[in-house]
Amino acid sequence: MTAHFNHTALEEGSIVAVIGSGAMGSGIAQVAASAGHQVILFDTRVDAAAKAIAAIGKLYARLVEKGRMTAHDADAAKARIRVAATLADVRDCVLVVEAIVEDLEVKRCLFAELETIVADTCILATNTSSISVTAIGAELRRPQRLVGMHFFNPVPLMALVEVISGLATEQQVADTVFATAARWGKNPVHAKSTPGFIVNRVARPFYAEALRLLSEQAAAPATLDAIMVDCGGFRMGPFALMDLIGHDVNFAVTRSVHQAYFGDPRFTPSVLQQEMVNAGFLGRKTGRGFYRYGDDDVKPAPQSEAVQLRPETVSVSVEPGVNHAVTGLIAQRLAGAGFTVAHRKPLPGALEHEAPAFHCNGAAIFLTDGRSATERANANKHPDTVLFDLAFDYAGATRIALARADQCGDAAYNAAVGLFQAAGFIVSRIDDVPGMAVMRTVAMLANEAADAVNQGVCSAAAVDIAMQKGVNYPRGPLAWTDAIGVRQVVTVLSNLATSYGEERYRVSPLLRRKLAGTAAGTRFYA
Missing domain, CATH: 1.10.1040.50 (N-(1-d-carboxylethyl)-l-norvaline Dehydrogenase; domain 2)
Structure with a gap:
């Protein structure tokens, strides 16, 4: 007989079981109870589930103190959670969420036992962060009802839930869990069971x-x-x-x-x-990692360049067909600082996209394109080359990173520092590495996100939601690609690959496809 699964959210008041009462399990129980479910919490450790429920009660009390929950709702939510004396107590559940040790065989054994207890219409979910959902369900009698429901810690605060489908997972099961997570106030995303899922x-x-x-x-x-x-x-x-x-x-x-x-x-x-x-x-x-965490330890201050004289003049070279959004935003800050930013054409015979660039006191100042400043200075035959890094928001950023070519003179570099300082930036110098810091990181995040989409792991919207809600990125990697421009991202990655000679920086086929379509306005988002 074929079991029927809905693709709508589980009904309020239906019974949800959570196996494992650690940080993740107790957090899932708290969220499910707050959403109106009857929750059964099971743990093989003596008194662990009871202690977790007591801790959940204290968390509810804090929410009441902060005005985020009424005392009546808090008492009602806590009353909906009870301890399961044995695993057999979960027999009437419509959903069982496993949050136990990250061990494939242990999880397989648990789900095999659950199959002998719950009804065929009960959905089985694993909160695994790294194990293949396909592998967990491979030996089940009904693997189609097993789905990944990956929450992030702390569960009550983190919005993301990755809904992971193994090869056998029935689409209606994934849809039901997706809708349920949304009703619980989360931002769910669909993904296929592949290593690391989306976020990791x-x-x-x-x-x-x-x-x-x-x-x-x-x-x-x-x-x-x-x-x-x-x-x-x-x-x-x-x-x-x-x-x-x-x-x-x-x-x-x-x-x-x-x-x-x-x-x-x-x-x-x-x-x-x-x-x-x-x-x-x-x-x-x-107490020690990259920083020390003892009571008397003070986090070291970031390097910031000494204050330099403000240059008297600044100009910006423009080139037809090149995105000038970045230079335009910085030019606005310079204008606000009292500069008259003159526009000029690229120098005759200039190589390697001499524009867009700022010029002051002999310095040519470019946004990094994945090459080192020294490489770029050599290609452009302009020794006094300085690069600046990508910023999330040039209008509001408080710091900027600069790198100077080995050939760059002190006077030219100091003028570049003084220019950005006059625009209100704290300037941090980094050594002349290809792609600098923010640009190469964002380009690589975009590359990996594009590959996940290209390989059918998830949609473009899902990967951006996942990275914003799961790890608090300021912008989704593919939305950031649209903002920077696909051409710039591909250029950075290609130059990194050339500089390092490594497959690590190979460009995703989807990015290359998007680049080929940019003449027609192809973007990840319309």
Whole structure:
């Protein structure tokens, strides 16, 4: 007999079971109870579920204190959660969410036992963050009712839920879980069961490029973090975030994704992070990572250039057919600082897209295109070349990163520093590495997001929602690609590939396809 699954949200008042009462399980129970479900919480550890319910009650009380929940609603929600004495107590559930140890065989055994208890119409969901949903369900009698329901920690606060379909998962099951997560106040996204799903796959470059920059001595962690936050618009810098996550956890995820993709160089783990793990410098939980976390330790200040004289004049060279949005925004800040920004044509015979660029005191100042400033100076035959990094919002950014060519004279570089300082930026210098910090990171995030879409893992909208709601990026990678321009992203990646000679920076076929269509206005979003 074929079981029938709805594709609408589970009804309020229906019974949901949560297996595992740790941080994730108790968070899922809290959210489900708040949405009006009867919740059964089961844990094999003695008294663990009862203690979790007591802790949930305290969390509800805090919400009442903050005015985010009425006392009546809090009491009613807590009353809807009860402890299951044995696994058999979940027999009447319409949904069982597993949040136990990340071990394939343990999860398989649990779901095999659940199949003997619950009805055929009960949906089985796993909160796994890294194990194949297909593999978990492979030995089930009815694998079509198993789906991934990947929440993010802390569950009550994080909006994203990845709804993961294995090869056998019935579409109506995934649709029901999607609709249910939405009714619980979450932002669900559909994805196929592939290594890392969406977030843990697409986020790898955020850490990987930072670790690469540090290993190449581009700047200290505090400076790179400040650039990513104050210039890139990210909520937390990569080094502070890795310290928060724990280097053992972060490194393990990277290794897992790398191995699952059969050694794809895009996911190559960092030797530097391996050394952090080897040393036991795991981050906040051990008191030391890239930063120290003792009571008397003070986080180091980011490098900021000394104040330089404001240049007397500045001009901007323009080139027909080139996107001048970035130079236009900076020019507006310069105009607000009292500069008259003259426009000029590119120099006769200029090479390699000499425009758009700012010019002052002999310095030619370009947005990075993935080459080092030294490479670009050599190609342009202009020694006094300075590069600036990508910013999330040039109108509001408080910091900008600059890199100077090895050939660049002090007078020209100092003029460039003084120019950006006059426009209200704190200037941080990084060593002359290809692609700088924000630009190469965003380009790699966009590349990975495009590959996920190209391979049918998820839609463009899903990957952008996932990265904004799951890891708090200021903009989805593909929306950011539209803002920068597909041509700029492909150029950066191509130049990184040439500079490093590595497959790590190969361009996604979807980005190349979008670039070929830009003449007709092809973008990820209309």
